Amino acid sequence: RGGAGRRSDARRRRLQELREAVWEDGPEDPAEGLRLVARQLRLYDEEGLWPQSFRRQACFDGMQLALLLGDVELARRWARRAYHHSLLCEGLEGSETLRCRGLARDPHSFDGL
Secondary structure (H helix, E strand, O other): OOHHHHHHHHHHHHHHHHHHHHHHHOOOOHHHHHHHHHHHHHHHHHHOOOOHHHHHHHHHHHHHHHHHHOOHHHHHHHHHHHHHHHHHHHOOOOHHHHHHHHHHHOHHHOOOO
8 A cells, every 4th residue: 555545544543542542541531531532533534534423422422521520511512512413424303313412401411421
């Protein structure tokens, strides 16, 4: 593969590492986990990966990490971002869209932590 292909492969490997690290390291250090989520979103842009479901999941992870930090407003912002991406991939009445909308209103309604 050429230089661009190798760089793309490296970015995709890094994305996989980031997805794994978010939940391996994030619960112990939620602030670092949030940095990993933000990096993941930047790499999606750099790599030109536009599936909104990937982005929704990253933002959903960000919401959970913000809740672990105890920052409800930050959790709400991440949930809003997840909602936006869910609208684009599932539409207004999709089950994940409805879930994200509810979490954007009240992040404490999340019962998965």
